[in-house]
Amino acid sequence: MPDNTAPLPDFTRWPSFPFEGEMRVKPLAAPVELEPPRNGEDAADCVACNTPDDAYIWISERWRVRAMDRPTGLPMVLILECRSHLDLGDLPNLLAAELGVMTVRLERAIRSLDGVARVHVNRWGDGSAHLHLWFLARPYGRLQLRGTFLSLWDDILPVIPEPQWRENLALVAAWLAEFGGEAIAEPPHIQWEAPSTITYSPSATNDTDDRRPATLGDVQAQAEAKDVQAQTEAKDAQAQTEAKIETKTEPAPTVASENGMLDDVPTAPTRATT
Numbered sequence: 519m520p521d522n523t524a525p526l527p528d529f530t531r532w533p534s535f536p537f538e539g540e541m542r543v544k545p546l547a548a549p550v551e552l553e554p555p556r557n558g559e560d561a562a563d564c565v566a567c568n569t570p571d572d573a574y575i576w577i578s579e580r581w582r583v584r585a586m587d588r589p590t591g592l593p594m595v596l597i598l599e600c601r602s603h604l605d606l607g608d609l610p611n612l613l614a615a616e617l618g619v620m621t622v623r624l625e626r627a628i629r630s631l632d633g634v635a636r637v638h639v640n641r642w643g644d645g646s647a648h649l650h651l652w653f654l655a656r657p658y659g660r661l662q663l664r665g666t667f668l669s670l671w672d673d674i675l676p677v678i679p680e681p682q683w684r685e686n687l688a689l690v691a692a693w694l695a696e697f698g699g700e701a702i703a704e705p706p707h708i709q710w711e712a713p714s715t716i717t718y719s720p721s722a723t724n725d726t727d728d729r730r731p732a733t734l735g736d737v738q739a740q741a742e743a744k745d746v747q748a749q750t751e752a753k754d755a756q757a758q759t760e761a762k763i764e765t766k767t768e769p770a771p772t773v774a775s776e777n778g779m780l781d782d783v784p785t786a787p788t789r790a791t792t
């Protein structure tokens with residue numbers, strides 16, 4: 519077991535490491551003998567299998583692409599899923615071959631967006647059983663975000679404006695549809711709505727809050743130990759309840775607002791894209 523007073527690993531001194539100041543390594547928990555099942559091991563309980571096409575930005579006969587339910591710090595974060603309830607190592611040759619094609623196509627589509635330098639492609643698979651690949655766009659010029667910690671920076675950077683995010687979703691969907699399938703995401707419509715009439719509707723998300731992660735950070739948190747997860751969910755539920763009680767006119771919480779980084783947070787998404 520590592521000594522948590524030992525010197526920190528080199529990566530904590532990399533320019534891309536998002537944190538500074540006093541830190542120490544967490545004590546390592548003992549390994550469990552039997553790992554708990556992931557979310558949706560059984561297709562009947564699988565969020566991906568039970569989510570309708572209109573929650574996705576693009577669909578085809580065997581593949582679907584979805585976004586987070588709100589903009590985050592990176593210009594684009596998308597998830598590629600197969601329709602079949604399979605994990606990576608279970609894909610038959612047809613889907614395995616198509617996964618390669620889809621990966622290249624989606625990388626190209628996201629890289630074609632203004633201000634995107636690189637697209638990171640990740641598959642963790644510790645949280646949910648149904649195959650899902652993450653595509654994370656690194657903003658152009660942000661050399662500090664290169665490499666390993668891009669997914670952490672997604673929760674740190676100021677949230678990108680929602681109209682720009684929606685426009686980018688529509689562009690990616692349209693790009694993919696050029697090769698087949700159907701674009702679901704549409705460009706944002708201008709809504710001449712006074713800020714005082716914009717309401718936070720908890721019902722838009724509470725059906726999926728405990729089933730589908732809202733952001734990449736939430737997903738990674740799900741892979742943590744169950745007691746920690748239960749505590750977090752209890753806290754979230756409590757916070758949501760308090761938010762409902764305190765005010766009904768606040769915009770939906772975003773990563774930035776939760777971090778207190780921005781006062782003028784974007785308004786709540788009008789259509790859930792989870």
Ligand SMILES: [Zn+2]
Pocket residue numbers: 558561564565566567568602603604648
């Ligand atoms: Zn599934």
